[in-house]
Structure formats: structure tokens, C-alpha cells
Amino acid sequence: MNTTLTGWLLDVYPxxxxxxxxxxxxxxxxxxxxxxxxxxxxxxxxxxxxxxxWRWLEQQPIPVHLERTRRMDAxxxxxxxxxxxxxxxxxxxxxxxxxxxxxxELTYYDADISLPLRHAAAFNVFPLAHCQVELCGDRxxxxxxxxxxxxxxxxxxxxxxxxxxPDCEPAHGEPQSVIVSHGRVRYILPVxxxxxxxxxxxxELRRFDPDLVLTSWGDTWLLPLLLQASRERGLVxxxxxxxxxxxxxxxxxxxxxxxxxxxxxxxxxxxxxxxLDCHNAILWNDYALQxxxxxxxxxxxxxxxxxxxSPGTGISSMQFVTAxxxxxxxxxxxxxxxxxxxxxxxxxxxxxxMVYQPTVGLHRDVAGIDFVSMYPGIMVxxxxxxxxxxARTDPSTSSGQCLEPAPGEPGIIPLTLAPLLNKRxxxxxxxxxxxxxxxxRPLYQxxxxxxxxxxxxxxxYLGYKNARFGRIESHEAVTAYGREAxxxxxxxxxxxxxxxxxxxxxxxxxxxxxxKSPEDFEALLADITARTGLPISMDGIYRWVVFLPSRxxxxxxxxxxxxxxxxxxxxxxxxxxxxxxxxxxxxxxTQMRLLEILARAEDAAHLGEVLPxxxxxxxxxxxxxxxxxxxxxxxxxSQKLSRELGxxxxxxxxxxxxxxxxxxxxxxxxxxxxxxxxTLGKPGVRTWDVxxxxxxxxxxxxxxxxxxxxxxxxxxxxxxxSVNGGMDDECxxxxxxxxxxxxxxxxxxxxx
Amino acid sequence: MGRTLPSxxxxxxxxxxxxxxFRRALRRSDQISLDDLFSSARQHLAAxxxxxxxxxxxxxxxxxxxEEHKEVERLRQLLEEHLSRQP
Numbered sequence: 100m101n102t103t104l105t106g107w108l109l110d111v112y113p114x115x116x117x118x119x120x121x122x123x124x125x126x127x128x129x130x131x132x133x134x135x136x137x138x139x140x141x142x143x144x145x146x147x148x149x150x151x152x153w154r155w156l157e158q159q160p161i162p163v164h165l166e167r168t169r170r171m172d173a174x175x176x177x178x179x180x181x182x183x184x185x186x187x188x189x190x191x192x193x194x195x196x197x198x199x200x201x202x203x204e205l206t207y208y209d210a211d212i213s214l215p216l217r218h219a220a221a222f223n224v225f226p227l228a229h230c231q232v233e234l235c236g237d238r239x240x241x242x243x244x245x246x247x248x249x250x251x252x253x254x255x256x257x258x259x260x261x262x263x264x265p266d267c268e269p270a271h272g273e274p275q276s277v278i279v280s281h282g283r284v285r286y287i288l289p290v291x292x293x294x295x296x297x298x299x300x301x302x303e304l305r306r307f308d309p310d311l312v313l314t315s316w317g318d319t320w321l322l323p324l325l326l327q328a329s330r331e332r333g334l335v336x337x338x339x340x341x342x343x344x345x346x347x348x349x350x351x352x353x354x355x356x357x358x359x360x361x362x363x364x365x366x367x368x369x370x371x372x373x374x375l376d377c378h379n380a381i382l383w384n385d386y387a388l389q390x391x392x393x394x395x396x397x398x399x400x401x402x403x404x405x406x407x408x409s410p411g412t413g414i415s416s417m418q419f420v421t422a423x424x425x426x427x428x429x430x431x432x433x434x435x436x437x438x439x440x441x442x443x444x445x446x447x448x449x450x451x452x453m454v455y456q457p458t459v460g461l462h463r464d465v466a467g468i469d470f471v472s473m474y475p476g477i478m479v480x481x482x483x484x485x486x487x488x489x490a491r492t493d494p495s496t497s498s499g500q501c502l503e504p505a506p507g508e509p510g511i512i513p514l515t516l517a518p519l520l521n522k523r524x525x526x527x528x529x530x531x532x533x534x535x536x537x538x539x540r541p542l543y544q545x546x547x548x549x550x551x552x553x554x555x556x557x558x559x560y561l562g563y564k565n566a567r568f569g570r571i572e573s574h575e576a577v578t579a580y581g582r583e584a585x586x587x588x589x590x591x592x593x594x595x596x597x598x599x600x601x602x603x604x605x606x607x608x609x610x611x612x613x614x615k616s617p618e619d620f621e622a623l624l625a626d627i628t629a630r631t632g633l634p635i636s637m638d639g640i641y642r643w644v645v646f647l648p649s650r651x652x653x654x655x656x657x658x659x660x661x662x663x664x665x666x667x668x669x670x671x672x673x674x675x676x677x678x679x680x681x682x683x684x685x686x687x688x689t690q691m692r693l694l695e696i697l698a699r700a701e702d703a704a705h706l707g708e709v710l711p712x713x714x715x716x717x718x719x720x721x722x723x724x725x726x727x728x729x730x731x732x733x734x735x736x737s738q739k740l741s742r743e744l745g746x747x748x749x750x751x752x753x754x755x756x757x758x759x760x761x762x763x764x765x766x767x768x769x770x771x772x773x774x775x776x777x778t779l780g781k782p783g784v785r786t787w788d789v790x791x792x793x794x795x796x797x798x799x800x801x802x803x804x805x806x807x808x809x810x811x812x813x814x815x816x817x818x819x820x821s822v823n824g825g826m827d828d829e830c831x832x833x834x835x836x837x838x839x840x841x842x843x844x845x846x847x848x849x850x851x
Numbered sequence: 852m853g854r855t856l857p858s859x860x861x862x863x864x865x866x867x868x869x870x871x872x873f874r875r876a877l878r879r880s881d882q883i884s885l886d887d888l889f890s891s892a893r894q895h896l897a898a899x900x901x902x903x904x905x906x907x908x909x910x911x912x913x914x915x916x917x918e919e920h921k922e923v924e925r926l927r928q929l930l931e932e933h934l935s936r937q938p
Binding site for chain 2: 442443445446447449450451453454455456582586602652654655656
């Protein structure tokens with residue numbers, strides 16, 4: 100019997116013969132559906148070898164449909180390829196491994212794209228898409244999305260969320276109980292009585308039937324423990340809603356990304372409902388559940404994957420979906436190398452964004468202006484994509500200074516990015532008009548920060564040799580357009596007599612006597628947009644901002660180390676102790692509080708009035724530190740382990756703390772954080788995550804005092820200097836700002 | 852990350868290091884002045900990078916000269932002001 104159903108798409112995954120779909124129906128029911136779906140890959144190579152492959156495939160036990168066709172390769176142009184379509188999508192991977200073993204020399208395309216992504220591309224759906232499904236029994240015969248991932252406020256999905264949280268952090272102590280909660284229900288199950296725990300949870304899972312099991316340390320501690328207990332006792336625990344499938348477990352791993360070492364704990368994923376561990380989800384602190392759902396919507400990755408994926412995989416997924424929908428081949432192993440360049444070409448092209456040295460010191464009434472999502476904006480506006488021929492006047496190859504889009508149809512990168520960028524711009528501009536306490540603000544912020552990471556990574560992946568749509572020349576072109584745009588902005592500002600205090604890749608800090616309100620800068624913003632074709636916005640006007648010098652050499656400014664207070668009283672800090680992850684919370688909080696006290700001054704001229712309060716606060720905090728009134732948790736230093744313990748030539752404090760962890764039988768892998776206290780005597784540190792609690796008298800107070808004073812001085816030194824009558828822009832003699840008239844004019848004046 | 856050529860900052864640090872023996876043999880007071888010159892060249896690393904000159908040290912020398920000239924102009928202005936206040 101044919102029926103129609105509408106609802107939200109919860110999950111898609113392969114079963115043995117086809118795909119399983121879960122739908123949260125508008126009727127409130129959870130529906131398990133199946134859908135026939137075939138998956139394709141393409142093979143290119145010499146015709147004779149392809150014929151052999153054809154014959155080989157016909158003899159395989161996996162049923163396939165074969166076809167000779169033509170498709171576009173982003174790097175080598177139109178190709179004649181053999182299309183191999185597997186009717187049992189879950190077996191495509193097995194088939195591909197066989198082909199690869201028998202015909203390793205052929206070029207494979209679309210070979211390793213996950214089935215949920217293929218499904219999303221084929222039906223233009225996404226996780227939590229609101230869709231209409233045509234059914235014959237439980238078999239899907241038609242699927243249409245009723246919305247898109249690009250809506251600013253997606254209709255809220257009636258998700259049933261069950262939270263599970265241990266009473267303490269498993270790495271630090273032995274949890275005694277698990278707190279179970281949903282809605283207004285909240286109760287405790289003991290951990291030591293495993294049978295009671297399993298029976299209690301099992302009853303809750305059946306009674307409440309959650310769509311999402313949201314845990315703390317569920318990936319690394321709780322779910323493995325539950326699964327093991329359930330196996331040992333032979334008790335069924337219906338973690339999966341789809342009981343025909345097994346729970347998916349993945350091992351821990353460590354990898355490098357953006358110069359940082361990153362650790363991902365083991366993962367436990369469920370089928371038919373989701374499991375998210377807020378301590379193992381990427382950037383949970385930045386964007387929480389709404390951000391995870393947004394990440395899944397725009398990247399089309401299943402929610403459980405999206406939560407644990409790096410933004411790099413997210414942006415690649417988006418590109419894959421665009422490529423599948425536009426019939427562009429996705430190389431399995433990319434083989435393009437960098438095009439040979441002359442030394443001078445390399446010298447001109449191999450550069451990053453422009454980073455200036457700021458004018459050190461305190462400055463008043465400074466406007467911070469930023470290009471909005473500059474690099475993604477450049478890719479979209481100037482059509483920069485690996486397969487698109489470069490513009491004749493591309494600033495990375497020609498010495499000309501033109502800003503023209505590359506000719507032709509938009510490439511895969513602009514096609515992928517444009518809707519995401521538009522959504523981000525719409526969110527940002529809507530946020531400008533929201534009141535500070537508007538309830539939509541946190542949601543918008545979560546969505547915007549999820550987008551931010553995707554857009555940032557998109558630029559990085561363009562220059563990443565292993566990225567499927569990466570090409571170093573495109574990456575270089577983006578930075579070249581960026582430098583040109585920033586220089587044009589500088590020229591625009593200087594033509595209007597603004598003084599440039601600092602420039603940093605996509606932002607400028609400018610000031611002009613008498614300019615204090617946003618209207619005073621409108622003409623400048625309009626001029627910059629006219630000269631560059633890129634949108635620029637006002638980050639805010641600072642009452643005052645301080646650019647800091649290097650700690651090693653006071654005469655050398657540091658580009659990304661500053662703090663300031665906007666006219667609305669909000670504070671912006673970059674690069675100082677409060678922003679660093681390895682600062683003890685007590686010191687970071689003191690520094691931020693100090694800034695809050697200074698922010699009470701209505702402008703820089705009134706700083707002298709609040710300075711005594713700030714100094715008094717510092718004295719009180721120092722007294723608390725010296726008299727042991729600061730709780731030990733507030734003195735914890737948290738550092739990432741950058742390598743295996745054996746690889747340290749002289750062990751860092753973090754490495755020494757790990758040694759103590761290991762002696763207590765715990766492990767720490769590179770990329771994991773270690774928490775410790777500085778202590779007196781050897782080895783100078785005491786790890787936090789090994790009982791018993793450390794003795795408060797062993798804390799190395801002089802060391803904490805040094806760190807405390809350093810953080811306080813970072814903020815107070817330039818403020819005191821300004822209050823005591825120091826010339827704001829001339830703290831250091833070598834860097835006078837150009838406040839004097841040209842000599843010629845002076846001479847003329849004298850003659851007159 | 853992922854660059855073929857050293858950045859202007861890296862080149863600058865290499866050039867500065869190349870003068871270590873020269874610096875060592877200078878008097879302490881001259882060493883301080885030399886350090887000042889190098890610090891002043893650091894003010895224009897962004898421009899030096901953008902220039903992508905084949906001989907970066909020429910750009911660093913010009914940067915030092917630029918800062919010196921700014922200092923001369925500033926002193927000249929101070930002097931002019933001072934002289935104009937004289938009866």
C-alpha cells in the first residue's frame with residue numbers, strides 16, 4: 100500500500116542489502132524505513148585495461164551495472180571512464196578493494212565517498228532535513244526535501260534527549276554514580292552495581308526511547324564500560340534503537356592539524372539514535388549541540404560523525420556533495436604536483452597574508468575594521484577554484500595590481516562556499532540588529548562559529564596537497580588577492596587622512612582626530628568596498644586599545660598581542676595570558692577582571708580614576724595567592740602533550756607530569772591534555788589526575804607569583820605609562836608616529 | 852606551514868645571525884646601536900615580504916635607513932620648534 104509521510108530525517112546508514120533511514124515523523128512516531136540505493140565509482144585508464152576490468156567485474160559475486168561514459172576531472176579535463184554501479188551499496192567498498200588489488204595502475208574516482216554523503220547528494224537531503232517520503236510498506240519509493248540547510252532559523256526538531264553524566268571526571272577519580280536526566284526527570288544510578296546500572300538504563304532507554312544519548316565521557320568511559328558489562332552479564336542493553344545492528348566502536352587516534360597535535364578519544368556510535376559525548380566532540384565549547392547540528396546540516400555528514408569530525412573533513416564533504424551533484428569526478432588519490440615555477444615567480448607567489456608590526460602603546464578612539472570572511476569571500480567573488488583557469492591579471496602571477504574574477508563558470512570551490520558564506524553574512528548582519536539579550540543571539544552565535552571553522556579550513560585545504568580539490572596555485576592566488584585588498588584598504592584610509600595603527604591579514608586598526616562614532620568611518624568603509632569589491636564591516640570602535648611589544652625585545656612589536664575596550668564596554672583580548680590555554684585559571688581570571696575594572700573608565704582620559712581600584716584588586720589577589728586562599732583547581736596548568744614521552748630530550752613540565760600518570764598506571768597520548776601544579780623541589784610538578792590530592796603546602800608559590808606578576812604587568816604597564824603622562828603613541832623612542840609635518844612644509848612655514 | 856621559501860621574518864633572523872661575529876667584535880655601546888638598527892628593520896618586515904626582493908638584505912638596509920631618516924626628521928622638527936621659541 101502506498102502512503103506518504105513527512106518528518107525529519109534522523110539517520111541514514113547502510114544495511115546488508117540497501118539503506119536504513121530513520122525518520123522522526125510529524126506524527127511523533129519514529130519510523131524505521133529502508134531504501135534501495137546503488138552507489139557508483141568510476142575508473143579511467145587505457146582502453147584495453149578497462150575492457151579487462153569489465154570482464155573481471157562481470158565474474159564477481161557482487162552484482163554490478165557497467166557503463167562507458169564521459170566525466171570531468173578537475174585537473175585533467177574530460178575523461179572517458181568506466182562507471183561501476185553496485186546494487187548493494189554496502190559492498191561497494193569490498194568491490195573496490197578487489198579492483199584495486201587486481202588493477203592497481205588504473206585511476207579511480209568517487210571510490211571512497213561514504214554512503215550517507217552519496218545519499219545526501221542524490222536526494223539533496225541532509226541530517227534533520229524536513230522531508231516528504233513516499234512509501235510502499237516500509238520501503239521508500241520517493242524522497243523530497245521540504246527545506247534546505249541554508250535557512251537561518253530551521254524549524255526546531257522535537258528531539259528526545261537523554262543525558263548521562265558521571266559524578267566525577269573518570270580521568271581524575273573513580274566515578275561512583277551516573278546521573279540520568281531528561282526533561283524534569285533526574286535520578287542517580289550506582290556504578291559499582293553493574294546489574295542495577297544495566298537494568299535501570301535499559302528500562303529508561305525502552306521507556307523514554309531517546310533520539311539522542313548525550314553523555315559526558317561516554318565515548319571514552321561510560322559506553323565502553325556499559326558494553327563490556329552487558330557482554331559479561333549477558334544482559335541486553337538497547338543502546339541501539341535498531342537492534343539488528345551492532346554498536347559501532349572506533350579506536351583513539353592522534354594527528355597533526357594546523358601545526359597542532361590533536362588527540363581524538365575512542366568513539367562509540369549508535370544506530371537508530373545518536374550518541375554524542377560532549378568531551379569528545381570537536382569544538383563543543385565553541386558551539387555545543389546547536390553547532391553540532393548545524394555542522395551536520397551544512398556538511399551533510401551524519402550527526403554522530405559531524406560532532407567528531409575535524410572542520411577539514413567537513414569542508415571536504417561539502418565539496419564532495421557539490422562534485423557529485425555536478426558530475427565532477429572526485430579523485431581517489433590525487434596525483435597533481437605543483438607546476439614548475441621560476442625563482443622569481445616563487446618569490447612573488449609563496450607568501451601568506453600581510454601581517455604588519457603595530458605601533459606599540461595605548462591608542463584612543465581606534466576603529467577596528469575587518470573584511471567579512473575575507474578568504475572565502477575572495478574565492479567566491481573572484482572564482483578561485485583548482486579547475487578554473489586563472490584570471491589574466493591574477494595578482495599572484497602578474498605584477499599588475501588588478502582585482503578581476505577568473506573567467507568562466509563558477510568552479511567547485513565557489514559553488515560549495517557561496518551558500519555557506521551567504522548564510523554566515525545573513526546571520527552576522529541579523530545579529531547586528533538583535534538586542535544584547537535577544538534569545539536568538541546564542542543560537543546565531545553557535546551557527547556562525549560552526550561556519551567560521553568550515554570557512555577557515557576551506558582556505559587551508561586549498562593549499563593541502565592531499566586534499567582532493569586542493570591546488571597550491573589556487574591557495575597562493577587567494578593570499579595574493581588578500582594582500583592586494585588589504586593594501587587597497589590601506590591606501591583608501593590614508594587618502595582620507597586616517598592613520599594606520601595596525602594591519603593583520605584581513606583587518607585594519609585606524610584612527611583620525613575627531614572621529615569617534617561609527618558614522619565618522621562610514622565613508623571609509625564605502626570607499627574600501629568600492630576599491631576591493633569585498634564587503635568590509637566595523638568590528639567596533641575602541642575607547643582605547645593597547646598593542647604590546649615582545650617580552651624579549653621591548654622594541655619589537657608583536658602582531659597579534661593586544662587588548663582593548665570597545666565603546667559599549669566590551670573587552671577584546673588577543674594573545675595575552677588570559678587567552679592562552681596553559682594559563683592557570685586564577686591568573687587568567689585576575690587578568691580579565693583587571694580589564695573589566697579598567698573598562699569602567701568611560702574613555703582613556705578617565706583611566707587614572709579607575710587605576711587605583713585596579714591596583715587595589717591586584718594587591719588583594721596577590722594576598723590571596725600568598726596566603727594559600729586560592730583553591731588548588733584554580734592553579735592548575737593544563738598543557739598538551741606534543742609528542743610521545745620517550746621523544747622528549749629534556750622533559751617539559753607536562754612530560755614530567757605524564758611520567759607520574761604513567762607510574763600510577765594511567766596513559767596519556769600525544770595531543771591529550773595533562774593537568775598539573777607547579778610544586779617545590781623535584782620534579783617541580785605534581786600531576787592532578789592521580790589521587791591523593793596534592794598537599795597545598797607543596798605548591799611553588801614563587802613561581803605562581805612570577806606568572807601572576809607577568810600577567811598583571813602585561814595589562815598595567817602600558818596603562819600606567821599612559822596615565823602618568825607618557826605619550827601614547829611614542830612609548831618607545833624608535834617608533835615615532837608620523838605626527839609631524841613634512842620638513843618642506845615646515846621650512847616654508849619658517850620662511851613665511 | 853607548507854611554504855617552500857622562508858618567510859621575511861625567517862630571512863631576517865638568518866641575516867641577523869650572520870652578523871653575530873661582527874657584533875661580537877664591536878664595543879658594547881656599539882652592539883646596542885647595532886641591535887637598534889636591526890630592531891628598526893623589523894618594523895618593515897611586512898613590506899619586505901611584499902616586495903619579494905631577490906636580495907632581502909638590501910630591503911632590510913633600506914628599512915634601517917627609513918627609520919633613521921624618520922628619526923632625523925623628528926629631531927629636526929624638535930629643533931625647529933625649539934629655535935622658533937627662542938626670542
